[in-house]
Amino acid sequence: MSHPDLTEAAAPASLSGARGAASATSSPEARRSRETSTDTAPASSAGEISSRGARTDAGRLDTLDLLEAEAIHVIREVVAEFERPVLLFSGGKDSVVVLHLAAKAFLPGRVPFPVLHVDTGHNFPEVLRFRDETVARLGITLEVARVQDYIDDGRLAERADGTRNPLQTQPLLDAIAAGRHDAVFGGARRDEDKARAKERIISLRDEFGQWDPRNQRPELWSLYNGRHTPGQHVRAFPISNWTELDVWRYIEREHIPLPPLYFAHEREVYARDGMWRAIGEFSPIRAGETLERRVVRYRTVGDMSCTGAVESDAADVASVVAEVARSTLTERGATRADDRISEAAMEDRKKDGYF
Structure with a gap:
């Protein structure tokens, strides 16, 4: 598979206006413009990681280009500043997009960190197959933390309602500690939930892996504070400013495979x-x-x-x-x-x- 050199779409130089331009699209008129805009550049073939981005008729970066540039900037900054980053990868669309962005960020090399999946044991088989096929195709190390192991040895107990999603927390924190991961990429977006809307792009977790919404750091002019003490780590959300529609339009433009x-x-x-x-x-x-x-x-x-x-x-x-x-x-x-x-x-x- 051949990959073109990284050019305008992923260039850090385009980031000075990315945050402001993305914010400017929050008005109803601007959002309607985003939703109806048409990408003009040819997309890559299915499954291929390409650095090509779309352009408006005026030759300027469009909304997807700006969001992509911001996300790639965040990914590169985290890799530069932290020693052992990892990406939470479930095979869901958001984590698939973040992995695609990471692949573009480091072309022509490979993604320089592993991916981690917290497997509840109740996942859709189709998604697990897709997860394994994706990491094999990209040559990435997959780490798996299994909720079932914790239930089997008594560290966790089944919930009365049968759902295991809330049981993922302890296996996740243990996997982060075992891997000595000081930065954890996630695919969370602010539009998903009011709690996630409170997150910063770089979000500090204390020595117990806990999040304090009252202890959030300012992020002005795309400057991110990754300082942490031993035992702490950060969660990094490169697509925090994206919406569900942005994600799907990007999937369409980039021809990204999904389950x-x-x-x-x-x-x-x-x-x-x-x-x-x-x-x-x-x-x-x-x-x-x-x-x-x-x-x-x-x-x-x-x-x-x-x-x-x-x-x-x-x-x-x-x-x-x-x-x-x-x-x-x-x-x-x-x-x-x-x-x-x-x-x-x-x-x-x-x-x-x-x-």
Whole structure:
């Protein structure tokens, strides 16, 4: 596979206006302009990492170029400043995009850090296969922390509601400590949840891996403070300023492969809590619930026991982009039961050390 040299789209020189320009698109008029803009440059072939970016007719960087440049800048800064970074990689669309950005950031070399997956044991098989195929294709080391190991030896116990997503925190923190990782890349975005909206791009975690939303550092002029003492680490969120629509438009532009669950397919599901849940070993049907065959897709691919599907006929990326543009709910708000445990469910988990 040949890769063109990194040029304008990933150049740090374009970053001086990236944050300001991205912020300027927050007005309704600007957001509508973003959602309807058309990329003009040819995209790379499917699965190929390319440094080419789109340009507006005036020859200026468009919104996706600015977001990409900011993300690549963050990734390079973290690698330059920290000794043992790692990327949280589940095979979901956001972590796939961050990994794609990391690959572009270090072309023609390989990604200079491993990826880490906290496996609940309740993951979709299709996503696990995609995870393994992706790291093999890119030649990246995969580290796996398994919730099941903690349940087997008594360090964790199954929850009454059956979901294992909240059980990921301790295996994650132990894996970070074991790998001596001082920086952990994640694919979280501010538009997903109000707790994640409080995050900085570089977010400090204390000696216990915990997050204090009142102890956030200022990030002015794209300057990031990575100072930490031994035992502390930071979480780095390169696509923090992206929206779900930005992610899908970028996937479309870059021809990034994804697990098939993200696209419309027929599946046996049942209705629960306003979501279509997939029937399976880890998500059994309850009395009074009816099993149906529906054409659905997943907007997020977390633990099978708490992730719902949505009815959809969006069978390709272009159709998904159009569907997401019409949506009034984020993917977590629409399809994640673990975020409905309480009003502060996500923030409580983040304070304990969750993603």
